[in-house]
Amino acid sequence: MYEIVKDFPNKIIFEKEGPFMSLYQPTHKSRPENMQDPIRFKNLVQQLENSLKKGYPEQVDKLMKPFYDIAEDKIFWNNTSEGLVVLANKNKCVVYKLNRSVDELAIVANSFHIKPLIRNFQSADNYHVLGITRNDFNIYEGNRYGIEMIDLDKDTPKTLEEVLGDEYTQSHINTGRYSGGVTGSPVFHGHGGRKDEVEIDTERYFRYIDKFILENFSNEMKLPLILVALDEHQGEFRNITKNKYLLDEKVSKDPEALAREEIKELTWNKMETLYIQKTKDLVDRYGLQSSKFLGTDDLAEIARAALEGRIDTLMIESGHIEPGMVNRQTGEIERGNLDNPEFDDILDDLGEMALKSQSEVVVLPKERMPSNRGIAAIFRY
Secondary structure (H helix, E strand, C coil): CCEECCCCCHHHHHCCCCCCCEEEEEEECCCHHHHHHHHHHHHHHHHHHHHHHHHHHHHHHHHHHHHHHCCCHHHHHHCCCCCCEECCCCCCEEEEECCCCCCEEEEEECCCCCHHHHHHCCCCCCEEEEECCCEEEEEEEEECCCCCCCCCCCCCCCHHHHHCCCCCCCHHHCCCCCCCCCCCCCCCCCCCHHHHHHHHHHHHHHHHHHHHHCCCCCHCCCCCCCEEECCHHHHHHHCCHHHHHEEEEEECCHHHHHHHHHHHHHHHHHHHHHHHHHHHHHHHHHHHHHHCEEEEEEHHHHHHHHHHEEEEEEECCCCCCCCCECCCCCCCCCEECCCCCCCEEEEEEHHHHHHCCCEEEEECCCCHHCCCEEEEEECHH
């Protein structure tokens, strides 16, 4: 069995019983490109099998069963996104469908390989875009490289008509996050003119959108949110929102009149200044704390601090790999080869250890890093 998840870090990274299997694959949303995805997946599964046979030959069939199930699940392969991640050990298997492509990787090691997931969820340039009209809404996830619309569950009420129905019912707003249909006793629009009814319905619809985005995206991913909407809807939505991640920066245009690339350009223009300032503040803070001996780019020192739970903020360079492992008992670094099931990426191990200590982990491009060593840390004490 496997479970499709959206939260990160997921509880599986706290599992202690290995071996730990990590599979990453770029996927496609539509035909004919996605017809090759199951074949590529089986090739990666074969790589996992070969690695397991070296260290765990008697456990191969049991450990690989979730991967076999995924490989044969036709419904699964008809509903893929841009990137696929599968993490598994003998106790659990979780699947991420990402709206960002990933590089192919299949590895068995003494810990999960999670740096691409950290990059997906923790990168300093990630943000959400909410496009709303009076009749519909869409949510996007973007960064400096591009933007993708997030596909919502088919049963999710989305349009004003789907949310409010022929006659608005209060109970619908209070239903679960993926409830379908309208239930409960109707609340009729009593007196007042058509304009009043439109305003009331718009407010109720916007409250539904606000609640849905907050519960399903903002609270989980904690990303800044940019609103794309006409000025009249900007004001109405901001008057009712409870989303603390909604930025003051806005795009006052009809989202339905914008192509995806236009949305990316307009929103990144707003985000870029914030992103540059955020990374500058982080680097400046690192410099200040380093002068107080509370920051370093020394790998061995960072490993010891990670073991002791002393890391406040960990910065990891995107794409930088240090083959090896961190000894979880001593904090010592052991160099090794990625082909060996006992070894993974040292920076990946440190990111995982920091997350388990409730540290902030941020992935930065090389040009934004405060060091050329691929990693830098600010200590709590």
